[in-house]
Amino acid sequence: QQQVKQSPQSLIVQKGGISIINCAYENTAFDYFPWYQQFPGKGPALLIAIRPDVSEKKEGRFTISFNKSAKQFSLHIMDSQPGDSATYFCAARGGGFQKLVFGTGTRLLVSP
Amino acid sequence: NAGVTQTPKFRILKIGQSMTLQCTQDMNHNYMYWYRQDPGMGLKLIYYSVGAGITDKGEVPNGYNVSRSTTEDFPLRLELAAPSQTSVYFCASMWSSGVYNEQFFGPGTRLTVL
Numbered sequence: 001q002q003q004v005k006q007s008p009q010s011l012i013v014q015k016g017g018i019s020i021i022n023c024a025y026e027n028t029a030f031d032y033f034p035w036y037q038q039f040p041g042k043g044p045a046l047l048i049a050i051r052p053d054v055s056e057k058k059e060g061r062f063t064i065s066f067n068k069s070a071k072q073f074s075l076h077i078m079d080s081q082p083g084d085s086a087t088y089f090c091a092a093r094g095g096g097f098q099k100l101v102f103g104t105g106t107r108l109l110v111s112p
Numbered sequence: 113n114a115g116v117t118q119t120p121k122f123r124i125l126k127i128g129q130s131m132t133l134q135c136t137q138d139m140n141h142n143y144m145y146w147y148r149q150d151p152g153m154g155l156k157l158i159y160y161s162v163g164a165g166i167t168d169k170g171e172v173p174n175g176y177n178v179s180r181s182t183t184e185d186f187p188l189r190l191e192l193a194a195p196s197q198t199s200v201y202f203c204a205s206m207w208s209s210g211v212y213n214e215q216f217f218g219p220g221t222r223l224t225v226l
Contacts, residue, residue, distance in 0.1 A: 036217075
């Protein structure tokens with residue numbers, strides 16, 4: 001119940017295309033859903049996050065869509081750029097002390 | 113601010129050796145976390161601390177120990193290293209006030225146990 005399932009494991013998108021990464025969870029006590037971006041050799045960094053009482057959040061080219069009834073959320077990257085090539089992790093907060101449960105990650109490659 | 117710093121960046125250990133991974137943050141954050149990252153497995157929480165002198169186990173604590181004597185430092189100790197501890201280790205910190213807070217990650221320590 002503490003798992004967050006993420007797909008796909010890897011993704012190749014043409015420059016200018018839309019990248020979509022999906023996550024699903026079981027624990028309805030999760031109350032905050034951030035996405036982290038990680039470049040090779042670096043630590044993860046917060047990209048965008050959403051609360052479960054909101055169905056969509058947009059920041060620039062990045063959008064989170066949240067479906068509470070289906071217990072699913074997804075990251076959409078519009079107009080994908082080579083600089084977006086990175087590993088993306090979804091996460092969910094639960095279990096107290098602001099602990100995060102992470103998905104297994106998606107390696108995105110945006111081809112020029 | 114340097115943020116979250118970790119040392120060393122890389123380390124190779126022999127089976128049975130011990131070492132301490134250092135983590136320091138200069139943001140006066142009260143919460144700190146240790147994760148390990150294995151290929152295809154995401155990040156798994158090893159230990160966390162909610163303040164100086166207070167630590168607790170995460171999802172994968174076996175083979176590790178931590179201490180938190182100051183707000184700034186949160187070292188992770190590996191005793192009797194095993195090949196299964198080969199991983200990339202990340203330290204993170206966060207200020208707990210407010211409802212939706214960001215964990216700030218360090219650059220990681222890549223550890224190989226042979």
